[in-house]
Amino acid sequence: MVKFTVEQKLQALNLLKEGYSSCSVAQIIGAGSHQTIDTWAGQYQHFGVQGLEIQRTWQNYRGQFKLQVLNWRKEHDETYQNTAIHFKISSPSLIYTWEKRFDEGGLDALFTKRGRPPMNKSPKKPGKYTSSELSELERLRLENRQLHIENDYLKKVEALARRKDAQRKKNYCTIAF
Template identity: 30%
Template sequence: MSKVQFTASEKLAILLEIDSGQIGVMAAAKTYGISKTTVVKWRRRYEVYGYKGLEIQSYNRTYSVELKLQAVQDYLTGHYSQYEIIDKYKIASRTQLKNWVDKYNGHSSLKSYNEGAKAMTKGRATTWQERIDIVHYCLAHKHDYQETASQYQVSYQQVYQWVKKYEDGGLDALQDRRGRKKPVEELTETEQEKMAMKKLEYENERLRAEIAFLKKLQEFQRRRV
């Protein structure tokens, strides 16, 4: 097999070609000089991380202490498989998860790889509108909880819980039940329009990214002809 490096756009073009039925996995591997294992790896990274998962990483990804502990605790409950956990928390590999579990069981400290990072490991108080904005941002970015937490300076767990509440019960589920908040139907027309515009902004951002990718895909396919 050749050791040609493919760009993220080229990797995705190959995956889409396979998914569309234009070519089989084995035929694609032979055509592009890659192994079947490589194709499977690309597919899994795309399913877990989206387009970013196909980009060549020149650095180790950092994880907060909070995320590591949550992943380890999920593993120790026995309710989740390793694959379910690495998908849920977007961990690089099962080896990475096992390393954390071993450190935890060996009473080693699960320290963040980047102690100086500004990413918060503890939650903060938020307004209902902030939670709505955070959820819309996360959904527009393919459930990237870590990126959303960093963007809004809240904890990973907060983002995960708010998205889950929203998907189960809609906007009203994001209200702070410790005090009465106006339900969605009681919002003024201006407030509802503002909320709709914010959601539309994130949707437009997602569409612009998709259009940019399609242009790259078409260019890649033209070069193959």
């Protein structure tokens, strides 16, 4: 996505004043869509040069505000661009996103927070276990110890069986010759 300076936006608006269509202006400056030019024109008409400045700060809109914007848009049967201009929202597509979320998830979808949920403030520290967790931990440790003993025993039995087998083969070879 190309970022345009205020000067480039003003040049585009001057081309509009000279009689070019928003489609042709978009092609000339490489804006991609005539809707971008129309948005700039509306922002300039309502807010002047300040409306064309790039807004770098992320705003976190509250659910009540989103609902108010959607209700106003529906009440006045306005476009996303005009609604964005009326409420001083930098991107008309943001209103479309809110409307889509509202249609899919209802009112609760407008009141959800952005981003990941916060991590637990106090993770469990070893040593602060409940009595049931301690008994479970002790049981698991005992079971683990028993499994280690069983594993070691089986390894020794297997080693003895191999040694005995090797001894038989050795004795068989000496008897056969």
